[in-house]
Amino acid sequence: MTAVPLQPPRRLIEFTLDGEAVRVPEGATILDACRAAGKDVPTLCQGDTLTPKNACRVCVVEVEGARTLAPACSRRAEPGMAVRTDTERARHSRKVVLELLASSVDLSTTPRAEEWIKEYEAKPERFGAEAARMNEAPKVDNDRYVRDYDKCILCYKCVDACGEQWQNTFAIAVAGRGFDARIAAEQDAALPDSACVYCGNCIEVCPTGALSFKSEFDLRAAGEWDEERQAETTTVCAYCGVGCNLTLHVQDNEIVKVTSPHDNPVTHGNLCIKGRFGYQHVQNRD
Amino acid sequence: MDLKYSPTARPTDEERAAVDDLLGPPESGWDGGDGRDGDTLRWARGGRAARDRRDLLLPGLHALNDRIGWLSPGALDYLCRRLTVPPAEAYGVATFYSLFSVAPRPATVLRVCTDLACAAKGSAEVCAGLERELGPAGTPSEGAVWQPSPCLGLCERAPAALAVRAGTPAPATAVVAPATPGTAAAAARAPQDAAPEPYAEEAVPQAGSPGLVLLRQVGTVDPASLDDYRAHGGYAALRRAFALGPAGVIREVTEAGLVGRGGAAFPTGRKWDATARQPDHPHYLICNADESEPGTFKDRVLMEGDPYALVEAMTIAGYATGAHHGYLYLRGEYPRALARIQYAIDQARARGLLGDDVLGQGYAFDIEIRRGAGAYICGEETAIFNSIEGQRGEPRSKPPFPVEKGLFGKPTAVNNVETLVNVLSILERGAAAYAATGTEGSTGTKLFCVSGAVARPGIYELPFGVTLGGLLETAGGCTGTPRAVLLGGTAGGFVRPDELDIPLTFEGTRAAGTTLGSGVVMVLDETVDLPRILLRIAEFFRDESCGQCVPCRVGTVRQEEALLRIKDRTGAAAADDIALLREVGRAMRDASICGLGQTAWNAVESAIDRLGVYQ
Numbered sequence: 008m009t010a011v012p013l014q015p016p017r018r019l020i021e022f023t024l025d026g027e028a029v030r031v032p033e034g035a036t037i038l039d040a041c042r043a044a045g046k047d048v049p050t051l052c053q054g055d056t057l058t059p060k061n062a063c064r065v066c067v068v069e070v071e072g073a074r075t076l077a078p079a080c081s082r083r084a085e086p087g088m089a090v091r092t093d094t095e096r097a098r099h100s101r102k103v104v105l106e107l108l109a110s111s112v113d114l115s116t117t118p119r120a121e122e123w124i125k126e127y128e129a130k131p132e133r134f135g136a137e138a139a140r141m142n143e144a145p146k147v148d149n150d151r152y153v154r155d156y157d158k159c160i161l162c163y164k165c166v167d168a169c170g171e172q173w174q175n176t177f178a179i180a181v182a183g184r185g186f187d188a189r190i191a192a193e194q195d196a197a198l199p200d201s202a203c204v205y206c207g208n209c210i211e212v213c214p215t216g217a218l219s220f221k222s223e224f225d226l227r228a229a230g231e232w233d234e235e236r237q238a239e240t241t242t243v244c245a246y247c248g249v250g251c252n253l254t255l256h257v258q259d260n261e262i263v264k265v266t267s268p269h270d271n272p273v274t275h276g277n278l279c280i281k282g283r284f285g286y287q288h289v290q291n292r293d
Numbered sequence: 294m295d296l297k298y299s300p301t302a303r304p305t306d307e308e309r310a311a312v313d314d315l316l317g318p319p320e321s322g323w324d325g326g327d328g329r330d331g332d333t334l335r336w337a338r339g340g341r342a343a344r345d346r347r348d349l350l351l352p353g354l355h356a357l358n359d360r361i362g363w364l365s366p367g368a369l370d371y372l373c374r375r376l377t378v379p380p381a382e383a384y385g386v387a388t389f390y391s392l393f394s395v396a397p398r399p400a401t402v403l404r405v406c407t408d409l410a411c412a413a414k415g416s417a418e419v420c421a422g423l424e425r426e427l428g429p430a431g432t433p434s435e436g437a438v439w440q441p442s443p444c445l446g447l448c449e450r451a452p453a454a455l456a457v458r459a460g461t462p463a464p465a466t467a468v469v470a471p472a473t474p475g476t477a478a479a480a481a482r483a484p485q486d487a488a489p490e491p492y493a494e495e496a497v498p499q500a501g502s503p504g505l506v507l508l509r510q511v512g513t514v515d516p517a518s519l520d521d522y523r524a525h526g527g528y529a530a531l532r533r534a535f536a537l538g539p540a541g542v543i544r545e546v547t548e549a550g551l552v553g554r555g556g557a558a559f560p561t562g563r564k565w566d567a568t569a570r571q572p573d574h575p576h577y578l579i580c581n582a583d584e585s586e587p588g589t590f591k592d593r594v595l596m597e598g599d600p601y602a603l604v605e606a607m608t609i610a611g612y613a614t615g616a617h618h619g620y621l622y623l624r625g626e627y628p629r630a631l632a633r634i635q636y637a638i639d640q641a642r643a644r645g646l647l648g649d650d651v652l653g654q655g656y657a658f659d660i661e662i663r664r665g666a667g668a669y670i671c672g673e674e675t676a677i678f679n680s681i682e683g684q685r686g687e688p689r690s691k692p693p694f695p696v697e698k699g700l701f702g703k704p705t706a707v708n709n710v711e712t713l714v715n716v717l718s719i720l721e722r723g724a725a726a727y728a729a730t731g732t733e734g735s736t737g738t739k740l741f742c743v744s745g746a747v748a749r750p751g752i753y754e755l756p757f758g759v760t761l762g763g764l765l766e767t768a769g770g771c772t773g774t775p776r777a778v779l780l781g782g783t784a785g786g787f788v789r790p791d792e793l794d795i796p797l798t799f800e801g802t803r804a805a806g807t808t809l810g811s812g813v814v815m816v817l818d819e820t821v822d823l824p825r826i827l828l829r830i831a832e833f834f835r836d837e838s839c840g841q842c843v844p845c846r847v848g849t850v851r852q853e854e855a856l857l858r859i860k861d862r863t864g865a866a867a868a869d870d871i872a873l874l875r876e877v878g879r880a881m882r883d884a885s886i887c888g889l890g891q892t893a894w895n896a897v898e899s900a901i902d903r904l905g906v907y908q
Contacts, residue, residue, distance in 0.1 A: 060841075061690055061842075061886070062841050062842050062843070062886075063842070063843050064842050064843050064844055064884040064885070064886075065843075067883070067884045075882070075883055075884070075885075075891060076883045076884050078690070081690060082692075083692075096883060099876070099879060099880060099883070100844070100879075100880045100883045100884040102880075103844070103848070103876055103877055103879075103880035103884075104843050104844060104880065104884060107843055107844065107847035107848055107851065107877075107880075108843055108847065110847070110851075111847050111850075133873065134851055134854065134873070135854070135858075137854065138851065138854060139850050139854065160843070161840065161841075161846070163841075170379070170382075175295075176295070177296065177379030177381055177382055178297075178379075178381055179381050180379070180381040180382045180384065180385035180685075181385050181685065181840070182381075182384055182385045182388045182389075183388045183389070183840070184388070184389050184391075184668070184837075184838070184839055184840055185835060185836065185837070185838040185839065185840040185846060185849070186835065186838070186840065186846055186847065186849075186850045187840070188839075188840035188846070191381070191384065191385070192381050192384075193299075193366075193369070193370075193379075193380035193381045193383070193384040194366050194369075194380075194384060194395070195384075201297070201381070202296065202297035202379070202380070202381065
């Protein structure tokens with residue numbers, strides 16, 4: 008018999024969102040409420056399968072009476088609070104955060120970055136040509152995935168996915184401090200010398216494309232990566248009995264990357280090395 | 294957790310001994326010993342018991358750094374095996390702190406303060422001289438290396454330098470202040486032969502004068518003698534606390550109107566009450582002695598001059614909040630305060646004033662010192678938790694607040710040294726007598742760290758309500774023509790020399806659009822190049838940003854870049870960059886996670902608006 012954990016019904020909390028009364032279950036975040044109300048608040052470091060780290064600050068909103076802005080992704084709704092998502096103050100911070108990121112990090116593969124930069128009228132170029140950047144060369148130290156830290160916004164999602172929130176491998180952590188902080192294995196070692204088990208769950212959660220399949224990295228470098236030409240097929244991994252879902256991304260009849268649906272109730276988008284990278288036999292045509 | 298340790302990196306015998314002296318010898322191959330055989334072959338140790346010792350990571354790193362001078366891959370790997378810490382995380386922690394190095398370096402490191410007070414008193418000449426004597430900063434020479442450093446908390450004796458030579462059994466330290474290139478180089482070559490530091494009370498020009506409350510014992514009581522402390526009325530406050538009971542102590546502190554002296558001015562009684570009421574146990578008490586705000590040195594003087602007062606005050610705070618374990622998080626750059634406080638704690642424990650049964654009252658309380666390792670951010674009240682827990686010292690987001698979920702996820706009260714020492718006089722004299730001093734909104738007395746262009750720099754204790762001019766008069770007046778006064782440190786703001794009538798109270802400074810902060814009062818005269826001072830402030834924040842949130846991590850860099858561009862410009866030539874600074878500053882203030890980013894633009898803003906620096 009399968010034990011299904013029952014939860015007591017969650018109380019509803021009522022608060023004001025942009026002047027309108029909204030009700031959300033107790034424990035819901037402001038972001039949950041915004042999304043339920045159809046409001047589009049930008050997010051980068053927030054992930055549907057991870058505890059928010061609220062490091063990027065692009066989702067800040069104004070909570071009446073608070074000295075500073077609050078990150079919508081992690082601030083829980085409280086009864087009676089009055090939240091405004093689109094004030095000049097909140098928009099200003101979002102704009103500057105986008106400018107700071109775009110002026111220091113390569114956001115070319117970050118979904119929606121371009122759209123938000125336009126929407127918030129961010130002008131990252133105004134910090135000048137001399138503005139300090141990440142200046143990292145892609146780390147290509149294995150044939151499965153590439154770490155291109157020039158695209159890294161230090162959102163901590165890969166660290167959390169590798170560590171205690173999912174994989175429990177702890178192969179990577181944030182090293183250094185401030186603007187010099189980088190995601191690194193111990194002694195900044197290459198992945199083959201680290202504790203990495205190549206589950207690729209860090210790639211799954213990376214919001215900027217800093218972590219990508221080697222196949223994707225190579226295709227992008229060759230200018231051949233084209234998502235319009237890709238088909239996505241969700242299937243079941245054939246390796247073991249867990250039955251993880253795989254979504255195969257196929258371009259020109261080749262599997263170019265493997266993801267997993269985050270709403271899978273068992274695996275929440277996580278895979279192991281076999282499901283994530285062990286697809287070569289499928290395309291072995293000899 | 295299936296951790297992978299290095300197959301090749303091995304610790305030297307000395308490194309192994311440094312770790313084992315702290316943790317005891319390994320029990321088996323499971324925690325860093327040799328081999329797995331016999332009884333231990335099939336008996337997996339570790340797991341939760343080992344992970345519960347994660348908070349010993351920082352002390353372990355200190356043990357290695359104290360003895361070896363740097364953290365080699367083999368040493369780090371061995372420490373990880375001993376504590377079951379993932380090597381990547383330990384590397385992340387080791388590289389977070391500026392006192393540690395994961396690259397080889399000589400045993401002796403000389404840090405020369407180049408921060409505001411020292412820069413105004415000639416730290417540039419010290420650095421130039423050291424370049425001639427020892428070569429460029431960061432280059433090993435004669436078994437030593439020197440490097441510029443943020444504020445060392447020795448502002449009354451600026452310019453200052455601190456030499457530390459790693460070794461057994463304990464590192465040799467030398468505080469050189471005021472430093473010359475010659476004395477600094479000599480300290481780097483032979484820290485053990487450096488002249489002893491002057492007595493702590495020499496930082497207190499008022500020492501021995503009547504009317505002092507917090508500083509009354511500095512210079513009159515032997516800081517090494519518990520008997521002398523007791524003969525001067527010590528431990529009367531703790532006895533009174535036991536007579537009042539925890540709720541009574543909190544009531545007195547609340548009625549006295551005591552607010553935190555670390556900078557945020559939060560009512561101490563409310564904090565204690567909220568902690569004491571938490572049903573979750575255990576409760577923790579943390580004394581925040583990570584005094585790193587440039588220009589601040591009051592806590593150092595209190596700890597060096599009257600260490601038993603802090604031990605007693607922490608015991609009272611622990612009693613009131615229901616804590617049985619107190620942590621004293623002490624700045625890593627304070628060797629003498631460390632020695633004095635450690636000795637005081639040991640003495641108090643030996644005499645039953647700490648331990649299982651304090652004063653025979655059936656209350657158990659003990660204090661553990663945790664040393665910081667060079668990170669301003671660890672003075673932030675939630676970063677301090679992460680630092681003690683052996684994580685990177687990054688602030689947590691609030692809510693939840695520390696009184697609810699603090700250290701190890703348990704209710705925690707965090708108080709500054711000066712705040713705690715105030716409690717003694719509240720209990721000795723009663724809340725009403727305490728509150729009779731000062732103003733209605735700011736009761737009691739305040740310690741001011743006066744430095745820069747004044748005749749007698751040092752720590753001054755004056756009742757709240759004295760004006761800025763009154764304080765500077767007490768300090769012997771300004772030397773030279775004052776150009777600006779920095780209030781509250783780099784997180785505070787500048788005021789003009791014609792604003793000396795600002796009353797030094799929390800409400801008075803707020804009304805004047807500035808802040809008391811941690812009590813820094815730094816006078817800059819006309820010889821000081823203000824744009825360069827602002828650049829130094831910006832460099833400080835860029836250096837000390839933990840890197841967690843974008844507004845602070847990148848914003849502090851952009852702030853420094855803009856200030857660098859306009860350092861020699863004024864008027865229209867600087868206008869664009871000033872507009873840029875305002876926009877970035879506003880986002881840092883609004884959207885940063887913690888107080889560091891939120892205040893990183895304060896001083897620059899005040900210099901532009903109040904002093905008209907770039908006009």
